[in-house]
Amino acid sequence: MKLTETPQNRKVRNPVRRAEKEAEFRYASTAMRCVNEAPQGGKRSKTCLNIQAAKPIDELEWIGCLWTAAPIGTAVRADVFTSFPDLGSRAEGYDMILEGKSAIVTGGGSGFGAGIARRFAEQGAQVAIADINIESAAAVARESGTHAFEVDVSDSGSVSEFARAFCRDFAAPDILVNNAGTTHDPAPLEDISEEEFLSVFRVNCMSVYLTARYFVPHMKKAGGGCILNIASTAGLSPRPQLNWYNASKGWMITATRTMAIELAPDRIRVNALAPVAGETPLLKRFLGEDTPETRAAFLSTIPLGRFSVPDDLANAASFLCSDNAGMVTGAILPVDGGRTI
Ligand SMILES: NC(=O)c1ccc[n+]([C@@H]2O[C@H](COP(=O)([O-])OP(=O)(O)OC[C@H]3O[C@@H](n4cnc5c(N)ncnc54)[C@H](O)[C@@H]3O)[C@@H](O)[C@H]2O)c1
Numbered sequence: 001m002k003l004t005e006t007p008q009n010r011k012v013r014n015p016v017r018r019a020e021k022e023a024e025f026r027y028a029s030t031a032m033r034c035v036n037e038a039p040q041g042g043k044r045s046k047t048c049l050n051i052q053a054a055k056p057i058d059e060l061e062w063i064g065c066l067w068t069a070a071p072i073g074t075a076v077r078a079d080v081f082t083s084f085p086d087l088g089s090r091a092e093g094y095d096m097i098l099e100g101k102s103a104i105v106t107g108g109g110s111g112f113g114a115g116i117a118r119r120f121a122e123q124g125a126q127v128a129i130a131d132i133n134i135e136s137a138a139a140v141a142r143e144s145g146t147h148a149f150e151v152d153v154s155d156s157g158s159v160s161e162f163a164r165a166f167c168r169d170f171a172a173p174d175i176l177v178n179n180a181g182t183t184h185d186p187a188p189l190e191d192i193s194e195e196e197f198l199s200v201f202r203v204n205c206m207s208v209y210l211t212a213r214y215f216v217p218h219m220k221k222a223g224g225g226c227i228l229n230i231a232s233t234a235g236l237s238p239r240p241q242l243n244w245y246n247a248s249k250g251w252m253i254t255a256t257r258t259m260a261i262e263l264a265p266d267r268i269r270v271n272a273l274a275p276v277a278g279e280t281p282l283l284k285r286f287l288g289e290d291t292p293e294t295r296a297a298f299l300s301t302i303p304l305g306r307f308s309v310p311d312d313l314a315n316a317a318s319f320l321c322s323d324n325a326g327m328v329t330g331a332i333l334p335v336d337g338g339r340t341i
Helices: 015-028 031-036 111-122 136-144 157-171 193-223 243-266 284-285 292-299 310-320
Strands: 104-108 124-129 146-152 176-178 225-230 268-275 332-335
Touching: 104 111, 104 193, 104 332, 111 124, 111 136, 111 310, 124 136, 136 146, 146 157, 157 193, 176 193, 193 225, 193 243, 193 268, 225 243, 225 310, 243 268, 243 332, 268 310, 284 292, 310 332
Parallel strands: 104 124, 104 176, 124 146, 176 225, 225 268, 268 332
Antiparallel strands: none
16 A cells, blocks of 8 residues: 655654644645645645645645645646555554555445544554545544545446546555445335435445446456445345335345455455444434434334444444455345344
């Protein structure tokens, strides 16, 4: 994995200096916005981001010294993957089981994806969050030392542009987490509009196809990697009123198993997590009406008696994406407190 060596990114062992570095790192993580807002023109630069001059996200302005190979005048968006300091062992208390790995987490700006991105960073991975909502992705990136990219995973052009930018700096992702997802509101299956149906299938299914199309060739060339799809108990044990969402997750489970068998000779492992209802912004949409009664009714179907939380998914994801799971592929792991038994 390439990380450009600059005075900013040498390992910092002195604790005082390290604290300063961490402050700088938080600012550096906002660089994506900085690039987005860069005026056209200016000097083609091969120096690193001037961290001193970077400001909190609301006050960012172009400071003109970002490492980018983009020609003068192009709208650079995802070229920021170069000049970030390597803080070495940033996480106290976690095994660095992902040290040296590069990872992409789609939909990492919220909920499960944010939990997974944070944990991966704590365990030593360099993480790119690819989210359609750049504000929330940048906020997660700022506090977790990850990097935010504005990507619509349901759009071919957006994913291919992201893949091109990512693979310019990294040969390929070691880890790709297809987490971005959406649902339709609970309703009888014949009442869901074509627009809602297509939106669910574009974000939940088309995205898996597009990331495969644009990243798998690089992963094959790099000699392997791992893909983790965030499915759902809805794909294993469907319930009424969420028919097309359930079906999209069933599709994802079959896609995971067939990808695993086809990509095994290329040393690419493919697994899925099947979370039960979780404490994220999406939960309200699954519940329809979020009241103490609807919550209690749902909880009564989960033997362990609670909703899942992002940390549950982060724990399972970090195992499946680490070398500890080197012999695990095609697995659909319920993270469901026993709901699907
Ligand atoms: N929360 C639950 O109860 C639950 C249960 C089972 C499975 N899941 C699955 O877990 C995954 C994460 O869900 P969550 O609950 O954390 O949801 P969330 O709404 O908190 O986060 C979803 C993230 O995906 C991003 N996103 C949506 N459309 C996108 C697009 N087109 N391109 C890029 N990013 C996009 C959103 O901006 C958001 O940051 C989803 O696939 C969901 O289906 C959730």
